[in-house]
Amino acid sequence: xxxxxxxxxxxxxxxxxxxxxxxxxxxxxxxxxxxxxxxxxxxxxxxxxxxxxxxxxxxxxxxxxxxxxxxxxxxxxxxxxxxxxxxxxxxxxxxxxxxxxxxxxxxxxxxxxxxxxxxxxxxxxxxxxxxxxxxxxxxxxxxxxxxxxxxxxxxxxxxxxxxxxxxxxxxxxxxxxxxxxxxxxxxxxxxxxxxxxxxxxxxxxxxxxxxxxxxxxxxxxxxxxxxxxxxxxxxxxxxxxxxxxxxxxxxxxxxxxxxxxxxxxxxxxxxxxxxxxxxxxxxxxxxxxxxxxxxxxxxxxxxxxxxxxxxxxxxxxxxxxxxxxxxxxxxxxxxxxxxxxxxxxxxxxxxxxxxxxxxxxxxxxxxxxxxxxxxxxxxxxxxxxxxxxxxxxxxxxxxxxxxxxxxxxxxxxxxxxxxxxxxxxxxxxxxxxxxxxxxxxxxxxxxxxxxxxxxxxxxxxxxxxxxxxxxxxxxxxxxxxxxxxxxxxxxxxxxxxxxxxxxxxxxxxxxxxxxxxxxxxxx
Amino acid sequence: xxxxxxxxxxxxxxxxxxxxxxxxxxxxxxxxxxxxxxxxxxxxxxxxxxxxxxxxxxxxxxxxxxxxxxxxxxxxxxxxxxxxxxxxxxxxxxxxxxxxxxxxxxxxxxxxxxxxxxxxxxxxxxxxxxxxxxxxxxxxxxxxxxxxxxxxxxxxxxxxxxxxxxxxxxxxxxxxxxxxxxxxxxxxxxxxxxxxxxxxxxxxxxxxxxxxxxxxxxxxxxxxxxxxxxxxxxxxxxxxxxxxxxxxxxxxxxxxxxxxxxxxxxxxxxxxxxxxxxxxxxxxxxxxxxxxxxxxxxxxxxxxxxxxxxxxxxxxxxxxxxxxxxxxxxxxxxxxxxxxxxxxxxxxxxxxxxxxxxxxxxxxxxxxxxxxxxxxxxxxxxxxxxxxxxxxxxxxxxxxxxxxxxxxxxxxxxxxxxxxxxxxxxxxxxxxxxxxxxxxxxxxxxxxxxxx
Numbered sequence: 001x002x003x004x005x006x007x008x009x010x011x012x013x014x015x016x017x018x019x020x021x022x023x024x025x026x027x028x029x030x031x032x033x034x035x036x037x038x039x040x041x042x043x044x045x046x047x048x049x050x051x052x053x054x055x056x057x058x059x060x061x062x063x064x065x066x067x068x069x070x071x072x073x074x075x076x077x078x079x080x081x082x083x084x085x086x087x088x089x090x091x092x093x094x095x096x097x098x099x100x101x102x103x104x105x106x107x108x109x110x111x112x113x114x115x116x117x118x119x120x121x122x123x124x125x126x127x128x129x130x131x132x133x134x135x136x137x138x139x140x141x142x143x144x145x146x147x148x149x150x151x152x153x154x155x156x157x158x159x160x161x162x163x164x165x166x167x168x169x170x171x172x173x174x175x176x177x178x179x180x181x182x183x184x185x186x187x188x189x190x191x192x193x194x195x196x197x198x199x200x201x202x203x204x205x206x207x208x209x210x211x212x213x214x215x216x217x218x219x220x221x222x223x224x225x226x227x228x229x230x231x232x233x234x235x236x237x238x239x240x241x242x243x244x245x246x247x248x249x250x251x252x253x254x255x256x257x258x259x260x261x262x263x264x265x266x267x268x269x270x271x272x273x274x275x276x277x278x279x280x281x282x283x284x285x286x287x288x289x290x291x292x293x294x295x296x297x298x299x300x301x302x303x304x305x306x307x308x309x310x311x312x313x314x315x316x317x318x319x320x321x322x323x324x325x326x327x328x329x330x331x332x333x334x335x336x337x338x339x340x341x342x343x344x345x346x347x348x349x350x351x352x353x354x355x356x357x358x359x360x361x362x363x364x365x366x367x368x369x370x371x372x373x374x375x376x377x378x379x380x381x382x383x384x385x386x387x388x389x390x391x392x393x394x395x396x397x398x399x400x401x402x403x404x405x406x407x408x409x410x411x412x413x414x415x416x417x418x419x420x421x422x423x424x425x426x427x428x429x430x431x432x433x434x435x436x437x438x439x440x441x442x443x444x445x446x447x448x449x450x451x452x453x454x455x456x457x458x459x460x461x462x463x464x465x466x467x468x469x470x471x472x473x474x475x476x477x478x479x480x481x482x483x484x485x486x487x488x489x490x491x492x493x494x495x496x497x498x499x500x501x502x503x504x505x506x507x508x509x510x511x512x513x514x515x516x517x518x519x520x521x522x523x
Numbered sequence: 524x525x526x527x528x529x530x531x532x533x534x535x536x537x538x539x540x541x542x543x544x545x546x547x548x549x550x551x552x553x554x555x556x557x558x559x560x561x562x563x564x565x566x567x568x569x570x571x572x573x574x575x576x577x578x579x580x581x582x583x584x585x586x587x588x589x590x591x592x593x594x595x596x597x598x599x600x601x602x603x604x605x606x607x608x609x610x611x612x613x614x615x616x617x618x619x620x621x622x623x624x625x626x627x628x629x630x631x632x633x634x635x636x637x638x639x640x641x642x643x644x645x646x647x648x649x650x651x652x653x654x655x656x657x658x659x660x661x662x663x664x665x666x667x668x669x670x671x672x673x674x675x676x677x678x679x680x681x682x683x684x685x686x687x688x689x690x691x692x693x694x695x696x697x698x699x700x701x702x703x704x705x706x707x708x709x710x711x712x713x714x715x716x717x718x719x720x721x722x723x724x725x726x727x728x729x730x731x732x733x734x735x736x737x738x739x740x741x742x743x744x745x746x747x748x749x750x751x752x753x754x755x756x757x758x759x760x761x762x763x764x765x766x767x768x769x770x771x772x773x774x775x776x777x778x779x780x781x782x783x784x785x786x787x788x789x790x791x792x793x794x795x796x797x798x799x800x801x802x803x804x805x806x807x808x809x810x811x812x813x814x815x816x817x818x819x820x821x822x823x824x825x826x827x828x829x830x831x832x833x834x835x836x837x838x839x840x841x842x843x844x845x846x847x848x849x850x851x852x853x854x855x856x857x858x859x860x861x862x863x864x865x866x867x868x869x870x871x872x873x874x875x876x877x878x879x880x881x882x883x884x885x886x887x888x889x890x891x892x893x894x895x896x897x898x899x900x901x902x903x904x905x906x907x908x909x910x911x912x913x914x915x916x917x918x919x920x921x922x923x924x925x926x927x928x929x930x931x932x933x934x935x936x937x938x939x940x941x942x943x944x945x946x947x948x949x950x951x952x953x954x955x956x957x958x959x960x961x962x963x964x965x966x967x968x969x970x971x972x973x974x975x
Contacts, residue, residue, distance in 0.1 A: 031829075039635070041635070041638070041639060041642075042639050042868050043639075043642065046868070046871065048871060048872045048873065049871070049872075049873050050871050050873065051869070051870060051871050051873045051874035051877070052606070052868075052869035052870070052871075052874070053606055053869050053870055053874045053877075053878070055874070055877040055878060055881050055956060056881060056956075058877075058880045058881050058884045059884075060884070060887075061880075062772065062880070062883055063883070063887055063905065063906075065903075065904045065905035065906075066743070066772075066773075066883070066905050066906070066907065068905075069743050069773050069774060069905065070772060070773060070774065071772065071773060071774050071775070072774065072778075074872055074873070074876065075646065075647065075770070075771060075775075075872030075875060075876060076646060076872055077643055077646055077647070077867065077870075077871050077872040077875070078868070078871050078872075079868065079869065079870055079871015079872065079873055079874050080868050080869065080871070082606070082608055082869065085608060085612075085865065085868050085869050086608055086611075086612065088868070089612045089615070089618075089636075089865055090612070090615065092631070092632040092635055092636060093612075093615040093617035093618050093632050094617060094632065095617075095629075095630075095631040095632040095635075096617040096618065096621045096629065096630055096631070096632035096633055097617075097621065097626070097629040097630065098616050098617045098618075098619070098620040098621040099616075099620040099621075100616030100617065100619075100620045101616070101617070104620075104622060106622055106625075109622055111620075111622055113526055114619065114620050115526055117572050117575060117576060119614060119619075120576070121575070121576065121579040123610075124579060124580060124583035125583060125586075125588035125590060125591065126582065126583030126584055126585065126586035126588055127582075127583055127586070127796070127797060128794055128795070128796055129588040129589045129590050129602075129794065129795055130586050130587075130588055130589060130795060130796075130797045131589055131594075131596040131600055131602070131795050131797070131931070132600055132795070132797050132798030132799075133596055133598055133600070133934045133938060133939075134586075134587065134589075134596065134926070134931060135922055135923050135926045135931075137923070137926070138586065138587035138926050138931070139586045139587070139797065140585045140586060141582040141583050141584060141585030141586035142582075142586045142797045144582050144585065145579075145582055148582075152566070155563060155565065155566060156563065156566075167658040167659065167662065167799065167800070168658065168852075168853065168854040168855070169853065169854060170841070170851045170852055170853045170854070171658060171662070171852075173851065174851060178696070178697075178700060181700055201842075201853075202840075202841040202842035202843070202844075202845050202848070202853075203841050203842075203851050203853050205841075205845040205846035206841035206844070206845055206846055206848040206850070206851035207841075207851040208846065209846040209847070209848075209851075210701075210850065210851045211700055211701075212700045212701045212702065215845075215846040252552065253550075253552035253553055255552050255553075255554065258554060258557065281550075281553070283559065283562060283563060284550055284553065284558065284559050285550075285553045285557050285558055285559060286557070286559070286563075289556075289557040290557055298854075300854065306619045306620055306858070307620070307621065307622050307623070307854075307857075308613075308618070308619060308621070308857045308858025308859075308861070309618055309621040309622070309623065309624065309630075309633035309636075309857040309858060309861065310622070310623040310624065310633070310637075310655070310656075310818065310854060310855055310856075310857030310858075310860075311623075311656070311658075311800070311854040311855045311856045311857045311858065311859075312658075312799070312800030312854070312855075312856045312857070312858060312859055313854035314800070328696070329692075344938075344941075345688075345692065345941055345942075346938075346941030346942075356696060356699070357692060357693075357695060357696025357697075357699065358689065358692040358693050358696050359662075359693065359696070360658065360659055360661045360662050360689070360693055360799075361599055361659060361660065361661035361687065361689035361690060361693065361787075361798070361801075362599075362600070362659075362689065362797075362798025362799060362801075363797060363798045363799070364798065364799055365799040365800045366796050366797035366798055366799050366800075367796045367799065367800050368799075368800060370579065373579070374575050374579055377567070377570050377574075377575045377578060377579075378525075378526065378569060378570055378572070378575050379524065379526070379569050380562075380566065380567050380568035380569035380570060381562035381563050381564075381566035381567065381568055382562045382568040382569055383524045383526075383527070383568070383569035384562075385559075385561075385562050385563075386524060386527055387527070389546040389547075389549075390527055390529050390534075390546075392546070392549045392550070393529070393534060393537055393538065393541070393546055393549065394529075394537075396537075396541045396543070396549055397537040397540055397541055399541075400540050400541050400542065401540060414551060414552060415541070415543065415548075415549040415550075415551065415552070417552075437626070438628070441626065441628055441629055446622075446626060446629065447626055452842075466527055466529075467526060467527070467528065468528065469528035469529065469533075470528075470529060470533040470536070470537060472528075496826070498628050498629075501628040501629050502628065502629070502631050503627065503628045503631055503825040503829060503831040504628065504825040504826035504827050504829075505628065505825060505826050506627045506628065506823050506824070506825045506826075506831045506832075506833050507823045507824050507825070507826075508627075508823065508833050508835065510823045510824065511821040511822065511823035511833050511835040512821070512835050512836055512837075512838075515812065515819075515821050515835060515836060516821055516822040516823075517638075517641055517645075517652045517653075517812075517819055517820070517821050517822075517835075518638070518641050518642040518645045518646075518651075518652060518653070519638070519639070519642040
């Protein structure tokens with residue numbers, strides 16, 4: 001008997017047989033399917049005039065001087081009572097996959113467990129209910145969190161300084177490139193080009209362009225690493241920086257990074273490292289020892305601040321000795337008596353004259369700093385080393401468990417780092433990565449990163465992270481194996497997946513051709 | 524190590540499958556001279572939940588929280604009451620621990636929220652469309668300037684004197700590298716913003732005029748007049764709203780002719796958080812849609828014809844267009860957008876109106892009380908919930924002295940404009956529905972004491 005038992009499915013049970021009584025299509029009047037509930041838009045539930053918040057009555061109207069600016073017509077937004085609101089969002093939440101529900105093996109995204117202690121800590125009043133422009137002596141606790149986290153980041157990366165204010169990874173990339181640009185300008189050396197490997201995240205070339213540089217692409221070698229010869233051949237006095245991801249997006253460590261960095265420095269350029277994949281190496285190698293000049297750290301990846309359905313992130317940038325003088329405002333300085341001081345525009349001419357400026361209003365993502373610091377303190381130096389070790393072990397376990405049914409283009413070159421890369425080579429004609437990915441949805445998993453990196457055909461980039469158990473990996477591996485076999489065999493049913501999710505495949509072409517981006521009152 | 528599920532037995536079994544003797548062996552590609560063989564020295568090892576909580580609580584206790592004292596700070600970050608249900612709902616794991624909705628079939632919750640959020644922001648701003656959020660108001664403001672440059676093919680932006688100085692600095696830092704020219708000036712302590720000076724600065728090379736509404740001193744510019752003048756010269760009006768609660772009471776910038784409206788959404792649902800994470804709001808005219816930065820959620824249908832939502836028009840974005848993208852933004856402020864949207868759903872237009880009227884009424888009360896203090900003069904003719912007063916001495920000293928009396932009495936203009944001696948007496952005071960009669964009395968008393 002291989003049917004679902006009262007204890008649920010366990011890995012050792014193997015693939016489930018399909019019981020004859022199971023049918024997918026059940027018609028209901030509501031469109032609901034048991035606990036899978038359809039939910040209208042708030043505009044279709046509520047009406048303008050409704051409200052779920054009580055306010056004290058106001059005596060008198062607006063000041064006379066304000067009258068010319070007052071709205072002519074009431075704001076046409078629906079308001080819902082608290083029970084309606086709670087139900088609306090709770091129902092919507094149930095249409096989402098999340099790390100709390102199962103593995104989220106998106107390569108280069110590092111979707112790991114989000115400890116709830118971190119949520120509790122972030123909500124402490126001395127961090128959450130503090131205004132960014134309070135007098136500095138009233139916010140010492142908040143500043144200490146930033147300073148303590150900064151010290152951890154510097155020590156873990158072997159770098160002398162860190163800019164804490166960037167608001168996400170791409171913002172950190174921008175910060176790093178602007179530091180580099182400021183350093184070059186300070187020596188009167190205007191340069192125009194940033195070199196970016198073709199396997200890089202899209203943010204790298206976009207950032208370089210946003211910072212005013214021209215982008216040139218560097219090819220990859222057959223073993224999935226940056227082509228050092230091609231890169232070194234392109235180096236010259238017009239190159240400001242090279243942006244390298246390490247470990248790279250093929251899940252491999254760039255063995256020659258130190259030699260590349262030496263060559264880059266020899267022509268007076270800088271090495272920017274995309275730290276999106278720092279989770280693979282934290283506690284095991286310090287980017288500062290590899291010649292890196294600037295690297296952002298996605299706190300929402302390596303240090304587990306929740307991704308929240310698309311942010312907020314946080315992207316502090318560690319800086320080398322050569323770039324520290326150019327880091328942005330504000331930053332924290334320690335006084336002789338141990339008090340912390342904020343260096344803002346006022347003190348910059350004296351204390352930080354090279355600062356290139358300010359990345360944003362205020363002091364960065366405090367709510368992410370508290371969470372990341374709690375995460376780091378929980379793990380400590382020994383735990384963080386175990387984090388990278390287990391993350392890499394989990395990825396290699398999946399790589400070796402699946403390489404007989406999925407093509408692993410770089411599997412022969414040795415262990416992968418924190419993510420395993422597969423291609424769709426070997427699938428039946430007409431079948432591609434998308435079919436396997438959508439099949440995973442029916443199996444109850446979030447798909448891996450698909451069609452990225454671009455250097456591999458039909459790429460599937462699987463990053464399990466260290467917070468998956470062996471049993472969890474076995475179940476995920478078995479599901480991928482089953483789907484790979486179906487794709488190789490050309491199982492047409494796979495083309496229709498997902499069948500069991502809240503929605504079937506969505507028409508993205510229609511969405512782009514006739515954009516409907518907001519609700520409007522039906523005509 | 525409570526967050527790591529693998530046991531040593533698991534690790535051994537898995538290493539056998541991998542064909543390695545140890546985890547350390549998996550790091551063979553790291554050059555030996557750079558490979559660390561033990562935990563980094565000088566750092567503490569792992570700690571219990573109880574120990575970490577104790578440490579963080581001790582740090583938290585070393586800050587004076589806004590809710591613990593009479594509180595009057597604003598200047599781009601405002602303290603409003605956030606209903607308890609908002610924080611409860613954003614902690615649903617299905618929202619909190621989801622990724623960017625790249626797989627729409629299993630992300631309809633996030634996507635529908637984004638669609639509703641875009642609809643709410645567009646309605647609030649009076650724009651045709653709005654995006655799914657940017658980092659914060661200051662970065663949204665720069666993105667608007669860049670976008671206006673793309674649309675008009677001009678590189679000179681006029682920033683009004685009433686634009687938040689951090690927003691100006693953010694733009695200035697970026698413009699230094701992109702070659703954009705920014706015309707800026709510091710505000711003067713006069714009752715109304717100098718709209719005519721802004722208009723006079725517009726010429727045929729101007730890409731956009733950036734005007735904060737209400738402005739950094741709490742005054743209210745005549746957006747309609749500036750919009751007409753800008754558009755007559757082929758320039759765009761970018762309106763910046765740092766206090767969206769104001770739009771519960773004031774006419775929306777879009778209705779007054781703004782082409783692009785950006786803002787800081789922190790006031791609604793997000794909280795103070797010492798400056799971040801916050802929420803960048805971005806709306807514009809539909810004809811500029813394809814020049815917009817950031818993610819957009821759109822309505823479509825699935826294979827069975829059911830309504831559903833997807834991220835769309837991604838050919839503007841970095842993961843498709845790489846160096847030709849409209850922005851480099853990737854991760855944005857999804858969870859803050861959710862908090863904003865839930866709070867806005869609880870409020871509705873009627874609730875935001877009530878919240879705005881109450882915030883304004885408290886400001887009227889504070890103005891009435893503070894204007895009785897000898898030596899204190901009120902700058903603004905019109906204001907919403909924030910206004911500027913001029914003190915006889917340096918307002919920074921007064922702010923520090925009030926804080927020593929356990930009153931957070933406002934933001935000094937000296938802090939915001941350190942190089943502008945003529946502004947040193949200026950103090951920005953903000954109120955909200957959280958402000959009580961007792962708070963206003965305590966502010967007045969503290970100010971009287973420190974000025975005595």
